[in-house]
Amino acid sequence: MNDDHDLTRREYLTYGSAIGASALLAGCAGGDGTATPTGGDGDDPTEASESTEPAEGTETSSGYTASMAPVGDVEFDSVPESVMVYSLLYADMAVAYGHGDAVNSLGFSAQAGGNTLDAYYERLPGVSFDHEGIEQLNTGNSGVNIDRELFYELNSDLHLVDPALVLGFDGWAEDDVEEIRENVAPWFGNVLSRRNSEPPAAYADEYEYYTLWEIADRTADVFRAGSTYEELAAVHADLLATIEADLPPESERPTVASVIFMDGTFYPSRVDTAGFSNAHIRPLAPADAFAADDVSFETSYDYERLLEVDPDVILHRYGINAYYDVGAIRDSIASDPVGEELSAVQNGRVYAGAHPVQGPLMNLFQIExxxxxxxxxxxxxxxxxxxGDPYPEIPEDERLFDRGRVADIVGGE
Structure with a gap:
């Protein structure tokens, strides 16, 4: 089983614990650990623009085609009107391309995922995501599973879901994936690029790793939104140029620890690895506090061990209107006799951090x-x-990208 399958299981426990299922094991939260990158790890949107795929998909005699590993070419008669989504990044992409109303589901809590998107969209006039009535796909109580009957009940035009991920769910095999493709609708998705994780054997030959913005480019073809993608990619490129122009010298950059904290235990994640989970921090090139450690899903630190590392900055993942009250977590750490000695605590640098399963709109805010x-x-x-608050209001002269420009692009102007 690849790391992202395992991560999904652990995230189920993480989400359940954070939302209120306190009986779940905190030790299964997991991190984003290291992975051997076997594909591109850049975040330059020009990489995706240079793809051989046309901006609006490839025309065919009966419609058009979009392409992405591991499913290859998928032919469409028209833009899908009902779309199954498991991972939040694809919900964000659907909204970005003007089809958020097509999304009929999310993998975990639609309320929690929708609240995260709401927090960012609050700062984009006219952009919203109606997550009322959206189906929660994960029906597992202790693991992760999608009931196959849900596929038939939802009767989607497209499953914007990585079939390589689904093979790791309880009770799923290759024949089941093929059954859904033939009887309901095709698959189209790639999430193992989150950390460039090893795919299951069934997809080992077909899998490719993409940057976040390459995935956004290929997904734009599904919604015939190539021009929208190009405009958003230009905003992203401008943002990266702004960052690059003002980065301090490496010697002046802080050491950064990305963690999840539960029940007195820190679950670390590397910030210097490939994959779109780090697309918000890679352009900033800080020093990874865990660079010298062998970080995996099983890695956990107590207070004493984290104090040995003593990062300058602590970023708590899923911190913006998601699963964790980072303010309360900060107070809890500071109340511990060892935790209060952490430099990040003493200097007020324990922050609500980004959501690693980020789409392009989320990515702009999370880089800023x-x-x-x-x-x-x-x-x-x-x-x-x-x-519970939206993304904070930043004075206009301190914003790193133009909200109005992004809102106009999403709105089709």
């Missing part, structure tokens, strides 16, 4: 947020964040 958290002298102070 992380830049301010890591380099306030260069990019302006991060104003702080309270659980």
């Amino acid at each position: 947020m992380t830049a301010k958290q890591l380099y306030p002298e260069q990019f302006g102070e991060w104003p702080g964040y309270e659980q």
Whole structure:
């Protein structure tokens, strides 16, 4: 089983614990550990623009075709009107391309995932995601499973889901994946690029790894939104140029620890590895506090071990209107006699961090947020964040990208 299959199982426990199922084992939260990159790990949207795929998909005699590993070419008669989505990044992409109303499901809590998107979209006039009535696909109580009957009940035009991920769910085999493709609708998705994880054997020859913006490019073809993608990619390129122009020298960059904290235990994640889970932090090139450690899903730190590392900055994953009240977590750490000695605690640098399963709109905000958290002298102070609030209002002259421009692009203007 590849790492992302395992991560999905562990995330189920993480989400359940954070939302209120306190009986679940905290030790199964897991991190984003290291993986051997076997594909591109850049975040330059020009990489995707140079793809051989045309901006609006390939025309055929009966419609058009979009392409992405591991499923290859998928032919469409028209833009899908009902779309199954498991991972949040594809919900964000559907909204970005003007088809958020087509999304009929999310893998975990639709409320929690929708609240995260709401937090960012609050700062994009006219952009929203109606997540009322959206189906929760994961029906497992202790693991992860999607009931095959749900596929028939939802009767989607497209499953915007990576079939390589589904093979890791309880009770699923290759024949089941093929049955759904033939009897309901095709698959189209790639999520093992989150960490460039090893695919299951059935997809080993077909799998490719993409950057977040390459996935966004190929998904734009599904919605015939190539021009929208190009405009958003241009905003992203401008944002990266702004970051690159003002990055401090390496010697002045802080050490950063990305963690999940539960029940007195820290679950670490590397920030210097390939994959779209780090697409918000890779352009900022900080020093990884865990670079010298062998971080895996089984890795956990107590207070004493984290104090040995003593990062300058702690970023708590899933921190923006998602599963964790980072303000309360910060207070809990500071109340511990060892935790209070952490430099990040003493200097007020424990922050609500990004959601690693990010789409392109989320990515723009999360790059800006992380830049301010890591380099306030260069990019302006991060104003702080309270659980349940939208993404904080940033004074216009301190914003790193133009909200109005992004909202107009999503709105088709």
